[in-house]
Amino acid sequence: MTKSHPASRPYYGHKQPEKFFNKPNIVDKPIIKTPLPPLPKPAFPEKVLLESQKIAEKARQNWEQEIRQRRDFRNVTTLTIDPPRAQDFDDAISLRQLPNNRYEVGVHIADVSYYLPEGSVVDKEARKRATSVYYVDRVVPMLPEILSNDLCSLQPQQERLAFSAVFVLTPEAEIESEWFGRTVIKSDRRFTYEEVDEIFEHGRGDYLVELKILDSLTKKLDEQKQIAGALAFVDRETEFVLDDHGQPQQIYRVELTRSHKLVEDLMLLANRRVAEFASKYNKNKMGYFVYRIHDAPDQDKLRDLALFLKPLGYDLEIKNKKVSTAALKKLLASASGQPEEAIINRATIQSMSRAIYSLDNIGHYGLAFPHYTHFTSPIRRYPDLLVHRLLALYLAGKRPTEAQLQQCAELVIHASLMERSAAEAERESKKTKIAEYFAQHVGEEIDGVIAGVTEFGIFVEDSATGGEGLVRIRDLGDDFYELKPKKFALIGRRHKKQYRLGDKVHARIKKVNPDRGWIDFELI
Template sequence: MSARSELLKKLRENVHRPLTKKEIFEKFEISQEQEKIFSDLLNDLIESGKIFKNSKGLYGVPEKFNLIGGRIEKIASGNAFLIPDDPAKEDIYISSANINGAMHNDKVFVRPVPSDRGKSQAGEVAEIIERVNTEIVGNLEKYKNYGFLIPDNKRICSDIFIPPEALNEAQNGQKVVAEITRWPAKNRNPEGEITEILGDKDDAGVDIEAIIRQLNLPGEFPDKVLKEIANIPDQINEKSVTEDDEREDLRELKLVTIDGADAKDLDDAVSLEKLSENNYRLGVHIADVSHYVTEASPLDQEAYARATSIYLVDRVIPMLPQKLSNGLCSLNPQVDRLTMSVFIEYNLIGQDEIEIIDHKITKSVINSNHRLTYDQVQNILESKESAERKEYSDFVEELEMMNELRRRLRKNRFEEGSMDFNFTEVKVELDDSGNPINLKKRSHREAEQLIEEFMIAANRIVAAEMAWREMPFIYRVHEEPDLDRMKQFNEFIHNFDYRLKGIKNGVHPRALQAILEDVRGSKEEKIIETVMLRSLKKAVYSEKNIGHFGLGISHYSHFTSPIRRYPDLIAHRIIKETITAGYLSEERQDELENQIPKIADHCSLQERRAMDAERDSVDLKKIEFMEDQIGEEFEGIISGITGFGMFVELENTVEGLVHIKNLRDDYYHYDEEKYHLIGERTKKIYRIGDQVRIKIAKVNRDERKLDFELLEKID
C-alpha cells in the first residue's frame, strides 16, 4: 500500500479527532529526515481534496469534518450540483444562495444542509480548493468609464465587473478576454482586468477563437516540445523492432483501419481470423503512443495539460503534435507502425450466442492493408455490386465476418444491460471562409457500429485483465443513478403512459433500455431520451473500478485512443510495464497509486471542458446558418414544453422557441403534471411530439437562441 493510501486509511479508521501536523508526525512515527517528504504529501492531499485543513491548522479526512469534496457543475438558473470526487457518492444539489462564490468546474468542499424542493441531498459550499476559471471570454458592455464582461459560457452566471483602470482601451461590443482579479462573493460580482481584445464580436473567426480561448489552451506547442519532437525519427527503426523480443511481428496479418473520411489521427486497426468452423480471433491494434511519449518528458507534460484532442467545427486542437498524431503514430496504410494489440478469441454458438474463449495483450508491429471510410465499408456490406466491393475485394470476406461478429456482440451487450441512445448527430459543412453552408445528419450504421463494438470489446478485456492482476489502473466508470432522480424520471414518463420497472430498490440499466426500445420511433422519443440522459450521472475517469452503468459492464477502461486521450496513454504505459515484467514493483505501484487519482480528476475536467467547447462550436454555426433564413417557413416537432413557451426542433436539428406571449389566438397555460400547454378559451392543446409549422422570427447569435413564430399545428 502506498504512503498516500496508508495515511488516508489510518486517518479514516484510527483517528477520532483532527490533528496538527506535529501530531500526525508523532502518530505515524515520521522521522525528521522524512518530514519534508511527508509535508509535501499532506499538501498534495489537501490540493486534491483528500484531506481537509481547517482554519485552526488541524488536519483530517473531509468526512470527519462532515464535508464532501468534488467539482461544481452550474446550471443556467444559477443553481448547481456537486459532482463528488468519489463516483460512488450521490450528486448534491446546491442552491444559488449556498454557492458562496464558487464558479462552474471549481473544486470545492461542500457541507450537507437540510434539503429543499424535494432534493434527497443538498449542500452549501464550505471551501473552494481550486479555482479553474482564471480567465473569462465574453462580450464587453461598456458604460461611461467602466464595463461588464458578459461571459460566453452561460454556466458562468455572473457578469464580470471591469473597473475603469482595467478596461485597457477595450470598446463596447468587442469580444475580450479578462483575467479574474477578485473572486465573486455573496451579492458581489467577480472583478476582472481585460488582458486581450479578440476583435469585434461580429468579425469573422472571432466566435470560434473565443471558444478556443475559453479552454485556456495555447494554440501552438511550446518550443521544448517541438525540440523533443524534432529528435524523433520520421520512420520506425527496423533494427529496434527486430531486436525487441517482446514485440510481436504482425506485418503479414491482414488488417484494416476504418474511420470517418475527415479523420487523420488513426488510432486503431482491426483484423479477424477464422480459426475453425465456429472460432474466430478478433485483433484490435492500437497505436503505441507511449513508445514515443515517455513519462515526465516535455511532450508528456504537454499531453497531460491538454488531456484530450478537441474537435471543433472548423479545426482540431490536438493533444499531440502533428508529427505524431497524423504521422508516426497514425495507423496509415502500407507503412509499418508500432502498436499494442488485443486479441480476443470467440466461439460463435447457434444463431446468436457468443462466448470468449481466450485473450492476449501484446506489443506489436503492423502494416495496415487499407484505410477505409465508414461510407466505403457500408457500401461493401450493403451492395454486392458496389464499386468499393470490387476495389477492396481482398478484404470483403473479412468485413462480412466482422459484420456478423458485430451483430452478435451488439445483441449480447444489450441483453446484458447496455443502453442504446438514438440521438441524431449533425456535421456542419463550411465553405472556405468558415461560413456554414449545410447541416448534414450523421447516421450510426453497421460500419460505425462495427468499430464501436470492437473498441468496447478491447476496452473491457484490458480493464478486466488489470483488475484481475490487482494493479493500479485508470478506469472509465459510470455510477448508478441517484434513486430520487430515477423516481422523478419515472413520474415524468407516466405522462406518456410509460412505466419504469423495479425502481423501489434501484434501477438496472436493462429497465432503462426497455424504455428506450419502447419509445423508439414515437413522437416523444427525443424528449424522453434527453430527460433520461440528464437523470444519469456522467461517466468519469477513476482509480476505483466501480463498473460502467450505462454500458452494463463491470470492468471498463479507455485504451483504444491514445493519440487523442491522455487516460488511454496512461493505460498503455501501465499495461506495457505489467505484461513485460509480469508484475509491477511495490515502489512503482505506490507511485501510480499517488499519481492516478490526480490524473483521473484532471482528465475528467478537461474532457468536460472539451465537450462544452465542441458543442458550443456546433451550436454557434447552426445559429449562424439560420441567420439568412429569417422569415422562412419550416415544419418541425415540439421537442419541449415549459411555462414560458414551447421548443420546436426542425428537420435539420436546429431548435428554437415559440414564446407563450406570441401565441395570439388564446391565453395558454402550462399544465406541469401533463407537460402541455392548453388554451383558456379554445382548449387547444400543444404536446411534445406535435408537428407544427413555424417561421423564423429572430436569430440572436450572442445568446445562441432562435425565436420562432407559430403558424399552425399540423394534425
C-alpha cells in the same frame, strides 16, 4: 433583441429545467462540484514542437531494432474505418481465419506510449491538455501534428507500431483466448463508415468477406451486451459541411449504422478485456488501474423521470420505490422509432450519473460491464495513454511506484474535468455553427418537435439538423397561454389548445443571433 435570451440556456441539465422538472440538484461525484479548468491554447509551445521532431527522428533511427521485438501483423488483413475527415487514426482492425472455424480478431491501437517518454516535455503538455478538442471547424489536438497525424496515426499502406488486443473467437463471438502486447502492423485499406455501409448494402466491394465476418461477430457481441443489461441509447451525430471560409453550407444528422456498430463493439471488447486483465493485479495488490466508471443512477432522479414521462404516455415501472435497469431498457425500446424518441433518450441520459475516470472500480452501469477502461484512443485521450503504460508494466511483471500512483490519482481527476471542459466547448461550437446556418435561412420553414416547455415559450428542435430554437410565448398570439408543469404543456386559457412536449410542429425561422447562438422560431 432583449438582453436576456432564454434560448441561451439549453433545456436539459441546467438550473431552469431542473426547477421545471422538479428535479433536485444531485451531484454524482465530488469532482463534479469542482470548477471546470480552462482549455489550453491551440498552439503548442516551441519546446514541445522541437522535442516532437527529435522523438520522430529517434524513432526512425531505431525502427528496425524495435520491430524485431514485436509481434508482426504486417501480413494480416488490417483495416481502418473512420469518418471522412479523420486524420488521427487511433485504431485498426485485423482479421485472420483460423482452423476449426475460429477467427483471430485484432484490435490495434496506436502505440503512443512507445513514442512519448513519461515526464518528457511533450508528455507534460499532453497531460495538461488531457484531450483533443473537436470544434466544428478545427481540431485542437492533444499531441503535436507530427505525432497525432503522422508518426502515431495508423495510416494505410504504412508500417506502424501498435499496442494490440488480439482475440480468438468462435462464430458466436465467444472468447477462446486473448493476447495483449506490442505489435507492428500495416493497414491495407482506409475505409470511411459510408464506404463500409455501401459494401454491406450492395454486397460487393473491397474486403467484403472480412467485413461480413466482422459484422457477424460484432452483432453477437452486441447481443451479449444487451442480454447483460446494457442500455441502448439512440445516438445521432450532427454533421456539418463547411465552405472554405468555415461557413456552414449544410447540416444533417447521422444515425449510427452497421459500420459504426462494428467498430464500436470491437473497441468495447478491447476496453472491457483490458480492464478485466488489469483488474487481476488489483486483486493481487500488485498495482492499480485507470478505470472508466459509470455509477448507477440516483433513484430520486429516476422517479422524477417517471413523472416526466407520464404526460407523454410512457409508464416507467417503479417497484419498491426503485426503477430497474430492465424497466429503463423497456422504456427505450418502446420509444424506439416514435416522434418523441429523441426527447425520451435525452431525458433518460440526463437522469444518469456521469461517467468519469477513477482508480476505484465500480463497473460501468450503462454498458453493464463489471470492468471497463479507455484503451483505444491514446492519440486524443490522456487516460488511454496511462492505461497503455500500466498495461505494459503489468505485462512485464512490474508494478508502479508510489509516486506514479499519486500522480495517476491526480491525473484521473484532471482528465475527467478536462473532458467536461472539452465537451462544453464542442457543444458551444455546434450551437454557434447551427445558428450561423439558420441565419442564412431566415424566413424559411422547418419541421420539428417540441423539445422543451417553459413559462416563457416552447423550444422546438429542427428534425433535419437538430438545431434548437425558441418560440416565445408572446408570439403565440391566438390565446393567452399558461404553463401547466404537471402536463409539461402550455395550454390556452380560452380555447384550451395545448403545446405539449413531443408534439410535432411546423415553424418558420424568425430571427437569429449567431454570435450568441440564439434562434427564434414562429409557429405556422
